[in-house]
Amino acid sequence: xxxxxxxxxxxxxxxxxxxxxxxxxxxxxxxxxxxxxxxxxxxxxxxxxxxxxxxxxxxxxxxxxxxxxxxxxxxxxxxxxxxxxxxxxxxxxxxxxxxxxxxxxxxxxxxxxxxxxxxxxxxxxxxxxxxxxxxxxxxxxxxxxxxxxxxxxxxxxxxxxxxxxxxxxxxxxxxxxxxxxxxxxxxxxxxxxxxxxxxxxxxxxxxxxxxxxxxxxxxxxxxxxxxxxxxxxxxxxxxxxxxxxxxxxxxxxxxxxxxxxxxxxxxxxxxxxxxxxxxxxxxxxxxxxxxxxxxxxxxxxxxxxxxxxxxxxxxxxxxxxxxxxxxxxxxxxxxxxxxxxxxxxxxxxxxxxxxxxxxxxxxxxxxxxxxxxxxxxxxxxxxxxxxxxxxxxxxxxxxxxxxxxxxxxxxxxxxxxxxxxxxxxxxxxxxxxxxxxxxxxxxxxxxxxxxxxxxxxxxxxxxxxxxxxxxxxxxxxxxxxxxxxxxxxxxxxxxxxxxxxxxxxxxxxxxxxxxxxxxxxxxxxxxxxxxxxxxxxxxxxxxxxxxxxxxxxxxxxxxxxxxxxxxxxxxxxxxxxxxxxxxxxxxxxxxxxxxxxxxxxxxxxxxxxxxxxxxxxxxxxxxxxxxxxxxxxxxxxxxxxxxxxxxxxxxxxxxxxxxxxxxxxxxxxxxxxxxxxxxxxxxxxxxxxxx
Numbered sequence: 001x002x003x004x005x006x007x008x009x010x011x012x013x014x015x016x017x018x019x020x021x022x023x024x025x026x027x028x029x030x031x032x033x034x035x036x037x038x039x040x041x042x043x044x045x046x047x048x049x050x051x052x053x054x055x056x057x058x059x060x061x062x063x064x065x066x067x068x069x070x071x072x073x074x075x076x077x078x079x080x081x082x083x084x085x086x087x088x089x090x091x092x093x094x095x096x097x098x099x100x101x102x103x104x105x106x107x108x109x110x111x112x113x114x115x116x117x118x119x120x121x122x123x124x125x126x127x128x129x130x131x132x133x134x135x136x137x138x139x140x141x142x143x144x145x146x147x148x149x150x151x152x153x154x155x156x157x158x159x160x161x162x163x164x165x166x167x168x169x170x171x172x173x174x175x176x177x178x179x180x181x182x183x184x185x186x187x188x189x190x191x192x193x194x195x196x197x198x199x200x201x202x203x204x205x206x207x208x209x210x211x212x213x214x215x216x217x218x219x220x221x222x223x224x225x226x227x228x229x230x231x232x233x234x235x236x237x238x239x240x241x242x243x244x245x246x247x248x249x250x251x252x253x254x255x256x257x258x259x260x261x262x263x264x265x266x267x268x269x270x271x272x273x274x275x276x277x278x279x280x281x282x283x284x285x286x287x288x289x290x291x292x293x294x295x296x297x298x299x300x301x302x303x304x305x306x307x308x309x310x311x312x313x314x315x316x317x318x319x320x321x322x323x324x325x326x327x328x329x330x331x332x333x334x335x336x337x338x339x340x341x342x343x344x345x346x347x348x349x350x351x352x353x354x355x356x357x358x359x360x361x362x363x364x365x366x367x368x369x370x371x372x373x374x375x376x377x378x379x380x381x382x383x384x385x386x387x388x389x390x391x392x393x394x395x396x397x398x399x400x401x402x403x404x405x406x407x408x409x410x411x412x413x414x415x416x417x418x419x420x421x422x423x424x425x426x427x428x429x430x431x432x433x434x435x436x437x438x439x440x441x442x443x444x445x446x447x448x449x450x451x452x453x454x455x456x457x458x459x460x461x462x463x464x465x466x467x468x469x470x471x472x473x474x475x476x477x478x479x480x481x482x483x484x485x486x487x488x489x490x491x492x493x494x495x496x497x498x499x500x501x502x503x504x505x506x507x508x509x510x511x512x513x514x515x516x517x518x519x520x521x522x523x524x525x526x527x528x529x530x531x532x533x534x535x536x537x538x539x540x541x542x543x544x545x546x547x548x549x550x551x552x553x554x555x556x557x558x559x560x561x562x563x564x565x566x567x568x569x570x571x572x573x574x575x576x577x578x579x580x581x582x583x584x585x586x587x588x589x590x591x592x593x594x595x596x597x598x599x600x601x602x603x604x605x606x607x608x609x610x611x612x613x614x615x616x617x618x619x620x621x622x623x624x625x626x627x628x629x630x631x632x633x634x635x636x637x638x639x640x641x642x643x644x645x646x647x648x649x650x651x652x653x654x655x656x657x658x659x660x661x662x663x664x665x666x667x668x669x670x671x672x673x674x675x676x677x678x679x680x681x682x683x684x685x686x687x688x689x690x691x
Contacts, residue, residue: 009484010080011413011431012048016057020067023078026087031556034075034112040146041110042074042139043091043117047082048431049253049266049317051333052123053105058330059126060135066126069136073143075112082316082435083482083490086549089561090164095120097163109142115558116157119145161558168559169543170606178608180625187618188216190611192225195234202264203237204254207274208566208574210234212615214281215622215646219689232289235282238275239291240376242367245337246360247374247393249298250306251275253320261361261375262368265320265334265428269307270569272299273441280449285644290381296449300458303442306408306430311472312464313483314439315410319428326418326426336397336428338371347396352389359386399423434483436473436492437569439465440499447506451513451641459510463519466507469500470526479533491553494546494563494572497534501527501579505649508586512650513641515634520652524586531583534576535595544602545573564603565613573599574616581623585649585665596624623647628687632662636677640684647688666690 004024006017016023024030026043034041044061046053060066070076081088081104091108094117095101108120119142124135133141146153178186191209210231217227238244241260243252251272252263276299279292307315321331341364344353356362359382361375382390394402400423410430411417417426443462450458473480473488480488481496504527511520537550545562547554554560564573580596583589603617611618626647630640637650656662660673664683671687674680 005078009433009482009487009489010048010083011429011433012046012050012053012080012082013078014413015048015054016061016078019057019061020064020071021061021076022067022071023076026077026079026084026556028556030075030077031112031115037075037112039073039075039112040142041112041115042070042076043079043108043110044076045079045081045088045091045106045108046104047080047317048429049268049319050104051264051266051320052103054319054321056105056123060124063126063136066136066139069139073139074109081106082431082433085495086493086554086557086561089548089563090557090559091117091120093164093167093561094160095122097160109146111153111157114157115556116161118153118156118160164559168561170562170564170602178604180621183604183607183611184216184219184618184621184625185221187212187607187611187615187621188219188221188227189223189225191615191618192223192227192230194612195230196225200258202254202256203241203243203258203260204568205238205243205251205271205275205278206234207271207278208570208615208619210278211281212618212622214278214285214644215619218646228287231282232287235279235287235292236289236379239279239289239295240379242361242373242375244295245298245302246376247337247390247397248306249295249300249302251295251299262373263334265337267318268568269314269316269435269438270441272303273438273443273445274570275299276442276445277448280445280452281644281646284452284642289379291376291379293453294382296453300446300449300461301402304407304461305405306410306427308407308461308465309432309434311468311486312461313434313468314442314465316431316433316435316438318430322428323414323418323426328418331414334368334371334373336425338366338368338373339393340371341366343396344372344393347392348389352385352392355383355386356389395424397424434468436469436479436481436496437499439469440496440503441569443503444499444506447503447510451510454514454642456514459507459514459516462503462507462510466500466503466523477533478537479530491550494534494538494548494576495569497530497538498546498572498576498579499570501530501534501583502575504530505579505582505586509641509650512634512637512652515638527579528583528587531579531592539595540602544598546576546599548572562602564606564617566616571614571616573603574614574618574620577617577620578623581620581627582649585627585629586651596620600624626688626690627667628684629665630662630680630684631665632656632680636661636680639677645684645688648684 002017003022005013008014079087092102098120103122108117110117124138128134191212194209213227214231237260243255243263250267253266253268255263276296279296283292321333322336323331324335362372366372410432411427417429443466446458446462475488479492481492482489504523508520508523538546548561548563564571577596577599580592584593607617628648631651631653634652657673662674662680664671666687671683
């Protein structure tokens with residue numbers, strides 16, 4: 001017996017299609033049915049690679065007693081947060097207002113007539129444990145409250161609506177008089193402190209914070225922290241830590257410890273795109289640790305092998321869990337990635353195992369449930385012998401050596417994972433949907449790495465993915481967010497526009513820097529066209545900044561948000577405002593600069609009040625204050641592109657003034673023509689920190 005979700009395109013929704021709960025997808029029909037029957041809505045939001053979402057699906061959502069009570073007393077709706085981040089953002093904010101914390105699965109109870117949340121939580125166990133009530137107890141208590149406490153319910157809802165609307169408007173007058181250079185200092189100090197005090201139980205990449213500290217280090221802000229050391233250490237934690245898959249490439253989501261040892265094993269495309277760009281920027285800034293180059297190269301190999309569709313776009317994610325054998329009833333976290341010591345003894349020679357133990361955290365007792373997660377102990381280049389040992393582990397995992405494995409087909413669901421005759425281990429399930437925003441982050445990472453390391457193959461992969469989006473993601477002239485097997489789905493949201501415009505501009509710059517004379521103009525033309533659509537459908541004329549969703553895709557939302565906070569992905573408004581400055585320099589269209597100014601004004605109060613929330617907005621402010629255009633010939637651009645110039649864009653020209661090598665323009669003014677490369681470099685360095 002299946003429910004309505006069996007017809008869903010989303011892997012996450014289809015995972016719940018066999019539940020006895022009578023799930024609905026988010027739709028006008030579902031909302032109307034709840035209103036007509038006066039049933040409170042149980043809204044459950046998650047995503048396919050979420051471990052605790054999977055646990056709850058197998059426990060509470062598969063229980064017959066819970067399903068019977070749920071179906072009789074609530075209207076249950078399932079949402080994939082990766083399809084509808086606008087819905088997720090509103091109700092996640094509500095959860096945080098109610099409880100002070102968030103996470104997934106996100107389970108919210110809504111009043112049917114107005115969709116206002118009145119209770120929310122995350123994981124609910126089947127039976128009472130972990131200090132949490134059993135899910136059936138929660139449902140019964142919520143229904144009693146809904147039926148018998150109408151006055152309190154209305155007061156609770158009114159307070160929630162007021163809080164959500166106040167948060168959406170953002171204009172509270174605070175920090176309005178703070179100078180922009182002081183804001184930049186405040187943003188840098190806040191981000192360095194956040195990165196320096198990594199003493200919580202989990203360790204996340206937090207790339208927007210690292211990028212802000214890296215770019216503002218050039219301003220030499222007085223502080224108790226060493227910004228260069230902090231951004232370098234973050235790169236080392238990523239490239240040496242257990243968060244990185246040293247055998248197969250690619251980065252896991254985060255580690256469950258402050259030592260960067262044991263990861264939560266899912267691999268998300270958005271993390272990998274950001275980390276590749278960050279490590280490439282570190283290298284270009286002069287931190288040329290060999291582990292960075294290896295991590296990037298192996299991650300690109302993983303991307304090509306396991307995460308790239310035949311059409312050229314990138315898949316979304318790989319699960320943390322996998323099956324140890326085809327008859328296993330339940331999958332195990334990390335099974336595809338970890339190593340028993342006895343297994344290492346069988347696979348490696350005594351000399352190889354000895355060197356592996358010297359260079360990695362490997363021991364007979366292990367570091368994860370009796371098994372070993374590989375974490376490097378030392379910097380530098382790995383020896384040839386150790387690379388051979390890691391190749392043996394690759395063969396044990398995949399069944400064939402890396403050189404002969406161009407593509408590794410995805411397991412699209414648990415059934416496919418268990419029934420396919422894999423030559424090595426059973427892999428984790430891959431969510432094969434295409435998400436524009438996440439693809440864009442990977443395209444940007446590849447474009448930057450291509451320019452820094454002068455790797456044309458990286459640029460080719462990025463360009464193919466971008467071209468897929470340009471060809472397939474427009475329907476009746478409107479940009480779409482998702483693609484399932486060549487079928488576009490869901491109108492694009494602000495992060496899709498912002499991240500893809502950035503990716504197109506990054507392709508433009510990388511193409512210039514690598515002497516690709518035919519394509520730069522193409523990428524810029526597409527970026528400008530998409531920016532015009534973005535402005536038309538998502539710009540807030542009254543408030544400034546971009547709404548999360550277009551006006552014709554927001555009718556079923558209780559508020560229209562303009563997200564400013566960086567989470568696992570950067571803030572859409574932060575990226576968008578930086579894009580506007582870059583487009584101003586490249587197109588000479590001052591309308592973009594006006595929008596950037598309005599956007600920064602709209603978010604200035606929150607930047608002063610909560611700098612810890614929005615590093616990408618400070619990055620945008622840096623672009624606005626210190627934007628620099630270098631007009632030069634292709635040869636000079638080629639020599640400058642691999643350097644770390646965080647607020648520079650390049651434009652290739654053939655008609656430079658006589659006896660000059662380039663023109664440096666600072667915002668709306670240009671300096672005297674540079675007579676030689678040393679003069680040009682001096683002007684660029686001065687321009688980067690004039691604000």
